[in-house]
Amino acid sequence: MNREHVKYPLYLIVHPFNAYSDLKYERNKRHTLIASLIILFLMIITNVLSNQYSGFLVNLSNPDDMNSLMEVVYIVVPVLFWCLANWSLTTLMDGEGKFVEIFTSTCFALVPMMIINFPWIWLSNVISLQETAFYYFCSSAAYLWSAYLLFVGNMTVHQYSPSKTIGTILLTIVAMGFMAFICLLFFGLIQQMISFVHVIYQEIMLRN
Amino acid sequence: MRISIPKVKMYLLAALCCLLGTNIGVNVAHAEGSASYNYSFWNDTTPAPAAYEATFLLNGAQLGVGPFKNPSDIHVTADKEIYVLDSGNNRIVILDQHFKPVKVVDSFDREGKKDTFNNPQGIFVTDRKELFIADTGNKRVVHLDSNLRMAGVLEAPKSDLLQANFDFQPVRVVVDKAQRIYVMSTGVFDGFMEFNADGAFTSFIGANRVTVDPVELFWKKMSTQAQRSRMVMFTPTEFTNLDMDDEGFIYATSGDYSNNPIKKLNAQGNDILRRTGYLSLVGDIRYSSDIGPSRLIDIDVTDSEMYSVLDSKRGRVFTYSGDGHLMYIFGGLGNQLGQFNTPAAIERVGDDFLVLDKAFGEITVFQTTAYGRMLNEAVRSYYRGDEEKAFDLYQQAINTNANLEFAYSGVGKALLRKGDYKGAMQYFKESYDYANYSKAYLLYRKQVLREYFPAVMTGLIVLAVVLLFFKKLRKRMRRQGGVTIES
Numbered sequence: 001m002n003r004e005h006v007k008y009p010l011y012l013i014v015h016p017f018n019a020y021s022d023l024k025y026e027r028n029k030r031h032t033l034i035a036s037l038i039i040l041f042l043m044i045i046t047n048v049l050s051n052q053y054s055g056f057l058v059n060l061s062n063p064d065d066m067n068s069l070m071e072v073v074y075i076v077v078p079v080l081f082w083c084l085a086n087w088s089l090t091t092l093m094d095g096e097g098k099f100v101e102i103f104t105s106t107c108f109a110l111v112p113m114m115i116i117n118f119p120w121i122w123l124s125n126v127i128s129l130q131e132t133a134f135y136y137f138c139s140s141a142a143y144l145w146s147a148y149l150l151f152v153g154n155m156t157v158h159q160y161s162p163s164k165t166i167g168t169i170l171l172t173i174v175a176m177g178f179m180a181f182i183c184l185l186f187f188g189l190i191q192q193m194i195s196f197v198h199v200i201y202q203e204i205m206l207r208n
Numbered sequence: 209m210r211i212s213i214p215k216v217k218m219y220l221l222a223a224l225c226c227l228l229g230t231n232i233g234v235n236v237a238h239a240e241g242s243a244s245y246n247y248s249f250w251n252d253t254t255p256a257p258a259a260y261e262a263t264f265l266l267n268g269a270q271l272g273v274g275p276f277k278n279p280s281d282i283h284v285t286a287d288k289e290i291y292v293l294d295s296g297n298n299r300i301v302i303l304d305q306h307f308k309p310v311k312v313v314d315s316f317d318r319e320g321k322k323d324t325f326n327n328p329q330g331i332f333v334t335d336r337k338e339l340f341i342a343d344t345g346n347k348r349v350v351h352l353d354s355n356l357r358m359a360g361v362l363e364a365p366k367s368d369l370l371q372a373n374f375d376f377q378p379v380r381v382v383v384d385k386a387q388r389i390y391v392m393s394t395g396v397f398d399g400f401m402e403f404n405a406d407g408a409f410t411s412f413i414g415a416n417r418v419t420v421d422p423v424e425l426f427w428k429k430m431s432t433q434a435q436r437s438r439m440v441m442f443t444p445t446e447f448t449n450l451d452m453d454d455e456g457f458i459y460a461t462s463g464d465y466s467n468n469p470i471k472k473l474n475a476q477g478n479d480i481l482r483r484t485g486y487l488s489l490v491g492d493i494r495y496s497s498d499i500g501p502s503r504l505i506d507i508d509v510t511d512s513e514m515y516s517v518l519d520s521k522r523g524r525v526f527t528y529s530g531d532g533h534l535m536y537i538f539g540g541l542g543n544q545l546g547q548f549n550t551p552a553a554i555e556r557v558g559d560d561f562l563v564l565d566k567a568f569g570e571i572t573v574f575q576t577t578a579y580g581r582m583l584n585e586a587v588r589s590y591y592r593g594d595e596e597k598a599f600d601l602y603q604q605a606i607n608t609n610a611n612l613e614f615a616y617s618g619v620g621k622a623l624l625r626k627g628d629y630k631g632a633m634q635y636f637k638e639s640y641d642y643a644n645y646s647k648a649y650l651l652y653r654k655q656v657l658r659e660y661f662p663a664v665m666t667g668l669i670v671l672a673v674v675l676l677f678f679k680k681l682r683k684r685m686r687r688q689g690g691v692t693i694e695s
Contacts (some may be wrong), residue, residue, distance in 0.1 A: 056637055057646060062250045126653070129646030 005035060009111045012087060016149050020156035023108070024101055036107030043110050044075050044115035057122035057134050078176075079106055084156070085175035089168060095158035105153030109146050118143035243308070246611065247534060249315045249486045251493050251639040254611040259527075259536035259580030260561060262546030265667030268294070268566070273301050282562055283331050284555045291560070292571070293331040293341070298324055298441070300331065305557065306594070307573070313339075316350070318358045330380035340389065349378050349391055351407075362389065365401070365409030382452045388577040390450065390458060391419065397444045399477060399521035400458070408637065414460065414477035416444040419467050453509040461517055464503040465490055470517060470528075485532030487642065491519045493525075502526075506553045512591035514584070516554060518563070523548045525574075529587045533614035536580060541564065546572065559584055579608050586618065595622045617641040623649050629655060 008027075012019035023032055051061060083106055087099045097105075100107045116138055124135055155165040237273040246256040267274040277296025284290050288305035296541075299314035316326045326345025333339055337354040349362040366375035367654030380392040387405035390413065400416035420442055428436060445464035452458055456474040457480070470489045472481035487493055491502025502519035509515045513530025528534055537562075540547045553567035559581070561574040576584065586601035599622035602615040621644065629652035636645035 057649075058641055064250070075226060128650045128653075 003011045005031070008042065009035065009039065009108060012108050013115075013145070014147060016152040017156065020105060020108075020153050024097075024157055027205070029100060030032075032104045036104040039107045039110055039114060040076070040079065043114045044072050046114055046121070047071050047075060050117050052120050052122050053125075055127060056128065057129055058124045058132055063187045079103075079110075079180055081176045082106060082172065085179060086168070089171055089175055090158050093164075093168060097140050097154075097157035101157045105157045107149065109149035109153050112145040112149065152173060232256055234532075235426075245537060246491050246609075247487050248611060250278055253494060256536065256609050256611060257469075257579045257581060258538065258577055260574040261577055262539040262572050263575045265575050266303075266573065267569055268301070268305055271301070271303070271307070273309050273312055276301075278566055279552070279564055279569055280329050280566060281331050281553050282555045282564050282571070284557050284562070285333050285337070286335060288557050289333075290555075290557065291331055291333055291563070292337070294569075295329060296569075298326060298328065300339070313352075313356055315471075316356055316358050318351055323358065326416055330378065332381050332383055334383050335385075338383075340381045340383055342381045342391065344379055344394075346375045346669075347378075349381055350387065351389075360407050362391070362403055362407050365403070367409050368413065369398075370409075376511055380450055382450055382458065384452060384456045385458075390452075392447055392450055392473050393448070397446060400447065400460070400473075405522050406650070412477075413475075414447075414471065414473040416447070416462055416464065416467065418442045419464070419507070427631065431482065436500065449506045451507050451509050451515075452658045453513070453515075454511065458507045459507050459515055461504040461507045463503055465503075469502075469504050470507065470515075481532070482530060483532045485534065486529070487532075487534055489528060489532055491517060492522065505551075508554050508556055512554045512588045514587060516561070518551055518554045520551055523551045525554055525563065527616070530578065530591065531614075535583050535587065538574065546574070548572065579605070582608065583612075586615070590618055591623075598622060613639045615639070617644065620644060620648070624651075633662060 008019070012023070042067070046139060048068045051059070051066055051071065076137065083103045084097065086106075087097075089095075089100050090097060120135055120138060124132075127135065151165060151169065154160070154169065158165070158168070211347070241318070243421040244256050244258040245253050245632050248254045251294065269275050275296070276292070276294045278294075279292055280295040281293040282290060283293075289310070290301065290303040290305075290307070292301040293337055294301055297314070299312055301309060302311040302313070304310050314571045315322050317323075322466045326340050327343075328340035328350075329344040331339065337349075338359065339352040341350045343350050346365060350358060351360040351362070353359040354637075362378075364374065375395060375616070377394040378391045379394055382390050384390070389403040389405075389407070391401045392405065393401055396412075397415065398412040400413050402410050402413050404410050409428070427601065428439060431439070445462045445467070447460045450458050451461040456475075459481075460471045460473060462469050468479065468489070469481045469491070470481060474480050481489070483489060491504055495501055498513075499521055501520045501521075502524070504517045505520040506518040507515060508517075514527060514535070515530075515689070516525050516527040518539075524537055524539045526534060526537050539547065543549075548563060548566060548568075549566045550567040551563055553564040555564075556564045559576050563574065564570075564573045565572065582601055582605050586598055586605055589595075589601060590598035598618055602618035602622075605612055605615045616639035620632045620639065620641065623629075623635060624630040624644070624647070629648050633645055633652060635641075636648055
């Protein structure tokens with residue numbers, strides 16, 4: 001049973017069509033949800049590790065700006081945005097997927113991006129500048145693979161045709177932009193309100 | 209407590225002000241004033257020890273030649289004679305290396321008659337002590353021989369390359385060893401004007417490229433012919449100054465911040481400046497948006513490919529090594545010693561700097577601190593190929609200023625040459641020198657592999673042989689066993 005849980009994501013990344021329809025129709029929802037949360041967690045962990053321990057030649061980020069908590073945000077927020085935007089759109093566009101299915105399919109699509117970190121965190125420490133081409137090749141391949149899995153997952157979960165899936169994905173990206181904008185607006189206004197109240201409080205306190 | 213209406217208004221106003229205050233990001237590059245700084249690999253300002261300090265001021269009255277009036281250029285010869293071009297008084301004041309006046313030239317002998325300058329803007333002195341003066345008001349370049357008699361004059365040239373209404377307004381001039389004369393003239397966008405030794409105009413050299421704003425291009429494409437003719441034309445930016453190094457390359461500055469304001473031109477007019485440093489060569493990297501980026505108005509090249517540029521907006525002098533590393537920054541605008549009002553020109557006298565202030569008619573003399581001498585010497589030693597000395601000096605420089613990233617690279621290169629690959633890697637890492645780190649790493653990896661390869665390989669072979677042997681043994685045992693069972 002336990003072994004099967006580990007095997008399933010690996011089976012999914014090579015047989016996405018079969019595995020995603022299993023995920024939608026056959027498998028236990030609770031187990032897949034737990035598995036996808038574990039994948040998300042591992043993704044965060046590997047990203048933090050790669051930021052900290054990748055080889056000098058490929059680690060081009062300023063160590064002063066490195067913040068593990070922000071790494072969590074950088075991964076969780078886009079995934080949630082994607083799922084929310086996709087869910088909001090597909091409910092209007094006759095998609096058959098439930099929110100849980102969208103979330104799990106998205107998380108399972110991240111598996112190649114997560115797996116590629118494991119060897120390359122070590123390997124990037126023993127390569128020269130000329131050999132970094134392999135590093136960049138592998139990571140771009142992983143990104144493309146993940147994008148493909150995301151596409152297949154979305155298609156299977158909603159039972160869409162390929163062209164409709166592409167359309168939905170493009171619309172989802174636009175919707176994510178809108179959501180980001182609204183969030184910024186929201187937090188901007190909240191910040192203004194808080195500072196307003198704070199200033200009034202300060203003013204009253206200092207007057208007396 | 210009674211709160212009157214005006215008071216409520218005041219509260220509101222205060223609240224509004226504070227709200228505004230919270231939104232305006234406070235990220236001014238660094239404290240204004242004399243605190244010395246440099247930039248890091250990540251384009252952050254880092255504190256640095258002062259490399260130069262202003263020691264004294266020179267002005268005309270103090271020198272006993274009468275006050276300078278709007279002086280616009282200085283030139284220092286190889287034997288440290290200083291020529292100050294006192295434009296407002298139409299004269300040249302010559303000082304010796306101890307800053308004592310030697311001679312004042314306010315007129316010259318032109319075929320037996322006396323002739324004078326009219327608002328000259330630029331001066332150049334050759335190794336043979338021949339003077340070239342851009343006599344802007346008279347629209348000519350005057351060439352005086354070492355006895356200060358006129359040897360030639362360049363006037364508005366006639367050429368197919370020039371427009372019919374061409375206005376010759378020379379402002380800066382340099383002369384190379386082959387007596388070719390390069391003139392910078394106001395209103396000329398095609399680069400510097402090159403004259404041959406006989407004073408005949410040959411060509412333009414080194415025009416800046418036009419940079420086109422896509423938005424502006426779009427509007428231009430959209431508008432009609434009549435509208436277009438009234439729009440601003442896309443023209444290349446003019447140069448602001450030029451200087452020549454010992455090898456005859458022209459170093460030039462232009463006012464265009466976004467398009468390589470510093471250039472090193474070869475004889476064909478191609479830009480061959482090495483830009484291998486961490487920063488783009490533009491003066492200040494971080495600046496407040498109300499003043500804007502640096503405007504480079506003068507350049508001075510010294511030995512070992514070091515060059516310094518002068519920013520007129522903030523009055524700072526930036527010195528770069530030939531590889532494009534920012535070595536040190538000094539100067540500023542203000543009223544104290546070491547600050548200027550309207551800096552116009554810089555020159556080096558040996559390792560001392562002269563900065564000419566146009567409005568005040570003063571020259572500020574800057575002299576090196578121990579740190580400045582160390583850096584100058586380190587860059588020189590490295591340029592000469594004296595790695596041992598460069599290693600020591602860079603090591604000292606790091607001890608004085610741990611933020612000086614290119615110095616780590618200098619130490620790393622010396623260690624690499626010595627064969628200490630691991631140490632070199634460490635230093636290259638400190639200096640973010642990826643290419644050299646990779647080089648050192650490859651050598652280190654090879655070294656490690658060479659060391660352990662025989663042992664690892666022997667181990668593997670022994671293991672393989674042992675395994676094979678065991679397999680055979682087992683087979684034989686099994687066969688024997690089988691035989692016993694069968695029989």
